[in-house]
Amino acid sequence: xxxxxxxxxxxxxxxxxxxxxxxxxxxxxxxxxxxxxxxxxxxxxxxxxxxxxxxxxxxxxxxxxxxxxxxxxxxxxxxxxxxxxxxxxxxxxxxxxxxxxxxxxxxxxxxxxxxxxxxxxxxxxxxxxxxxxxxxxxxxxx
Amino acid sequence: xxxxxxxxxxxxxxxxxxxxxxxxxxxxxxxxxxxxxxxxxxxxxxxxxxxxxxxxxxxxxxxxxxxxxxxxxxxxxxxxxxxxxxxxxxxxxxxxxxxxxxxxxxxxxxxxxxxxxxxxxxxxxxxxxxxxxxxxxxxxxxxxxxxxxxxxxxxxxxxxxxxxxxxxxxxxxxxxxxxxxxxxxxxxxxxxxxxxxxxxxxxxxxxxxxxxxxxxxxxxxxxxxxxxxxxxxxxxxxxxxxxxxxxxxxxxxxxxxxxxxxxxxxxxxxxxxxxxxxxxxxxxxxxxxxxxxxxxxxxxxxxxxxxxxxxxxxxxxxxxxxxxxxxxxxxxxxxxxxxxxxxxxxxxxxxxxxxxxxxxxxxxxxxxxxxxxxxxxxxxxxxxxxxxxxxxxxxxxxxxxxxxxxxxxxxxxxxxxxxxxxxxxxxxxxxxxxxxxxx
Numbered sequence: 399x400x401x402x403x404x405x406x407x408x409x410x411x412x413x414x415x416x417x418x419x420x421x422x423x424x425x426x427x428x429x430x431x432x433x434x435x436x437x438x439x440x441x442x443x444x445x446x447x448x449x450x451x452x453x454x455x456x457x458x459x460x461x462x463x464x465x466x467x468x469x470x471x472x473x474x475x476x477x478x479x480x481x482x483x484x485x486x487x488x489x490x491x492x493x494x495x496x497x498x499x500x501x502x503x504x505x506x507x508x509x510x511x512x513x514x515x516x517x518x519x520x521x522x523x524x525x526x527x528x529x530x531x532x533x534x535x536x537x538x539x540x
Numbered sequence: 541x542x543x544x545x546x547x548x549x550x551x552x553x554x555x556x557x558x559x560x561x562x563x564x565x566x567x568x569x570x571x572x573x574x575x576x577x578x579x580x581x582x583x584x585x586x587x588x589x590x591x592x593x594x595x596x597x598x599x600x601x602x603x604x605x606x607x608x609x610x611x612x613x614x615x616x617x618x619x620x621x622x623x624x625x626x627x628x629x630x631x632x633x634x635x636x637x638x639x640x641x642x643x644x645x646x647x648x649x650x651x652x653x654x655x656x657x658x659x660x661x662x663x664x665x666x667x668x669x670x671x672x673x674x675x676x677x678x679x680x681x682x683x684x685x686x687x688x689x690x691x692x693x694x695x696x697x698x699x700x701x702x703x704x705x706x707x708x709x710x711x712x713x714x715x716x717x718x719x720x721x722x723x724x725x726x727x728x729x730x731x732x733x734x735x736x737x738x739x740x741x742x743x744x745x746x747x748x749x750x751x752x753x754x755x756x757x758x759x760x761x762x763x764x765x766x767x768x769x770x771x772x773x774x775x776x777x778x779x780x781x782x783x784x785x786x787x788x789x790x791x792x793x794x795x796x797x798x799x800x801x802x803x804x805x806x807x808x809x810x811x812x813x814x815x816x817x818x819x820x821x822x823x824x825x826x827x828x829x830x831x832x833x834x835x836x837x838x839x840x841x842x843x844x845x846x847x848x849x850x851x852x853x854x855x856x857x858x859x860x861x862x863x864x865x866x867x868x869x870x871x872x873x874x875x876x877x878x879x880x881x882x883x884x885x886x887x888x889x890x891x892x893x894x895x896x897x898x899x900x901x902x903x904x905x906x907x908x909x910x911x912x913x914x915x916x917x918x919x920x921x922x923x924x925x926x927x928x929x930x931x932x933x934x935x936x937x938x939x940x941x942x943x944x945x946x947x948x949x950x951x952x953x954x955x956x957x958x959x960x961x962x963x964x965x966x967x968x969x970x971x972x973x974x975x976x977x978x979x
Binding site: 458 | 621
């Protein structure tokens with residue numbers, strides 16, 4: 399008898415918690431992608447962009463960022479090449495300049511580590527960011 | 541407050557504590573969403589953590605919270621809740637692993653950020669804690685050692701998970717949310733401190749002395765304790781306490797045992813303990829004068845919870861007689877007049893604990909005494925075999941099936957007797973037993 403009650407209360411708890419989790423996920427609005435002003439992609443050497451992609455993967459930027467739906471959807475980078483110039487990108491990657499203030503303290507701290515990257519790696523990374531001019535995939539369908 | 545009402549209130553409080561972090565997430569400035577599955581996964585993580593936190597409260601043996609339910613059932617619930625909570629945490633991880641694998645970053649702790657490693661460590665530790673608890677016996681883990689590691693690993697896992705959340709930091713950036721979350725974590729840590737430090741400290745201030753160690757039939761020993769410098773303890777017959785012998789209360793080397801003495805004498809209390817495991821085998825070596833500590837009383841397995849019952853039926857197997865003996869002795873001391881039936885199952889006649897005293901109790905109580913032996917002597921005229929519905933039908937006339945029934949014995953026996961009683965038409969709510977394995 400009492401065992402039955404335990405199962406009921408445990409079941410209710412599990413269901414309640416799942417329901418709240420679903421409610422939370424449902425209430426959160428889907429990401430509102432920043433409208434990317436159409437800007438012609440600068441002529442970027444494909445080798446440099448490829449190297450930048452490798453740095454992006456090696457540094458684990460995807461833990462906080464998503465590109466084309468891959469990675470942490472919280473801060474998508476799709477289209478970032480269209481809305482920021484090279485100097486701004488550098489600031490956002492390294493948490494320098496205006497970005498240092500704008501970034502959450504913890505993210506800024508992590509980004510400061512990237513200041514140890516070699517100059518060539520950083521250049522490649524910026525080129526890769528510049529190449530991201532596409533709007534997020536599936537935009538408009540959501 | 542009457543028990544059902546306070547039981548409902550405690551359940552509601554439990555649900556509130558579990559839901560609190562999610563409710564806090566829902567109200568206030570919610571950070572922009574990042575897609576349904578992502579947000580769902582985050583919520584699952586918080587929910588699992590909240591349930592894990594309350595796990596510490598469930599086993600803190602808060603007497604007021606456990607009184608309406610019986611603490612055995614709370615431990616039982618603790619097991620279920622742990623499995624559910626681990627399920628939530630695994631789901632939190634699984635959704636990310638499937639949908640957002642890149643966001644998890646490197647597994648290698650040398651390359652992964654510390655807070656991600658903390659999350660993985662927490663998940664693994666929680667799994668270890670639960671596996672070693674559900675399968676402690678098959679894994680051959682000794683009880684005292686298990687208890688120590690269980691508390692330690694659970695605490696480390698919880699702190700690692702709290703660190704993981706703080707490290708990710710997304711939901712806790714708002715200062716007031718950070719304060720709330722820190723307070724929530726701190727609350728459980730304080731609770732651990734209460735259980736591990738404040739409670740043992742209080743126990744130390746109320747020591748007991750061993751007054752006597754007496755051999756009983758069937759490899760059982762009765763341990764009599766007298767209070768040292770305090771008035772003793774008031775308990776209801778059928779209840780139990782956690783006993784610490786030859787160790788400081790801070791070591792938490794305690795074992796639960798039912799009182800077997802009359803509740804009318806709180807100044808000399810007795811436990812009757814059968815030699816079954818490492819700890820119980822040492823009882824016979826205990827000397828009068830040794831110090832003991834008690835945490836109790838606990839439990840709802842008592843005739844005192846049913847003052848209006850027309851009568852009582854007790855069904856005991858072996859040393860399961862201990863709490864029932866306490867109820868019978870108390871009943872005799874109180875001049876109880878209601879009809880009582882004891883069905884008492886043992887293997888051999890020589891091993892029947894309290895055989896002689898039960899005979900004497902029949903003179904002071906309206907007690908029908910039925911011995912059942914699995915291996916009876918040749919000249920045995922009484923019941924033989926096991927307690928089944930045919931046997932119960934013979935001794936429980938229909939009008940007695942409204943009595944409150946108390947079962948105590950090995951689990952296979954209480955399960956079988958429960959089914960037999962149901963078959964006889966005894967409603968389940970009249971059948972009482974502890975869900976503890978006495979260790």
